[in-house]
Amino acid sequence: MGNRNIVGVALHFIIYTAIQLLFFRNVALFQNTFCYLYIATIILLPFETGRIAQLFIGFAIGMFVDFFYDTLGMHAFASVFLAYARMVTLNYLQPSTGYESGGKPLVREMGITWFATYAIILVFLHHMVFFAIESSDFSLLLGTLVQSIGSTIFTFTVIMIGQLVFYQKKAKA
């Protein structure tokens, strides 16, 4: 991970977490559908980020968000899970030519189909784990599932809007 990548990740963290805490913290659709935009920082980590580093980044971001939500440990748990799931998912979705070195999982680099598949899987897994822990009652699994699906659509839409609006294609030289 070069210096440029570290700056990029830090920028992602600041922007996505700030939007999460200042805006989406107070937003709930239909009273139970939430947007957890902050996980975009983890989802968009560069491909070559070290595996253990990813786990610790996930833990740190989760803990940071937990402080504000007063849910100590819950977002951390879900975020670490997300970081691990990301490695597995990246293995499965690997193109035959492998990932470009220095690349990132962005729409402009990987195409919209690949990105949508990748992001929906991860967002859903994270939300499912988080809501299951949050409800801490596995008898309500159906309710948790519905809530996860709704929130996944919400979060994914916001991430996608971000991808399409703010990540311009690099000008062709």
Next chain:
Amino acid sequence: MRQLFFLVFKYRVFLVFLFLEIVALWLVVNQNNYQRVAFASSSSKVVGTIDAFTSDITYFVKLRDANDTLMNENARLRKLVNTLYSQVKDLPQAPVDKSYNFSPARVINNSVYRANNYITINKGTLDGIEPGMGVISSEGIVGQVKNCSENFSTVYSALHTKLLISAQLKRHHVLGTAKWNTGNPEIGSLEYIPRNVEVAKGDTIITSGFNSTYPEGIVIGTVTEVGQGESESFLGVNFSFATDFKSLSYVYVVDYLLKEERSKLEEEITE
């Protein structure tokens, strides 16, 4: 032993994963005790500051709605007070007439430093506002409606040289006319007060209620200066307006419900 190290190294990612998940889970389970002891002191200041910041923003956004709500509440209560007053027969002072209706409005444009000043409010004919109605604030007199569109009205400010208000001295029950003819947006003059009346500084000037634009008893201002005046038979009285025109934001439009009945009756007399 060497094989154990090898094993640990091989599965190091998964082991770190497990370790972090266990830590997180442990925090979840113990969060009530743990949060208070270890984190509340260090993080609460940062978190609290950011929380206060966000709530300030949302509060600011909601402020206008909140004001409108309070305004309607005030209008309702004002009406209620009038009704109740008129039901209490044995009050020493004659209460405000219950035949007035008050509707709240927001000032969206205002001037105080021109020779003749006007106010624009956000209510119009659709809200039942008509030219000629009186306008007051919670502090005192404001002006009179000049003309209306569907959703807005312009109002003669009391700071308009053509606006004459039928007034009386509260202590003496002597009638006069309040008007504005100086460049100072805080001072008005009370005219046609006979010389034999002993007006003192600090006397309150209120509306007379005689011309039905305003209910009786709305405060116009307090006397600041009593002079000889230009005319032989009348005093020159200056007063400071009760209403602070410079910071005017909400007003009430006064509707006299018995207007037609009264003017019809008075026309018959003049004929």
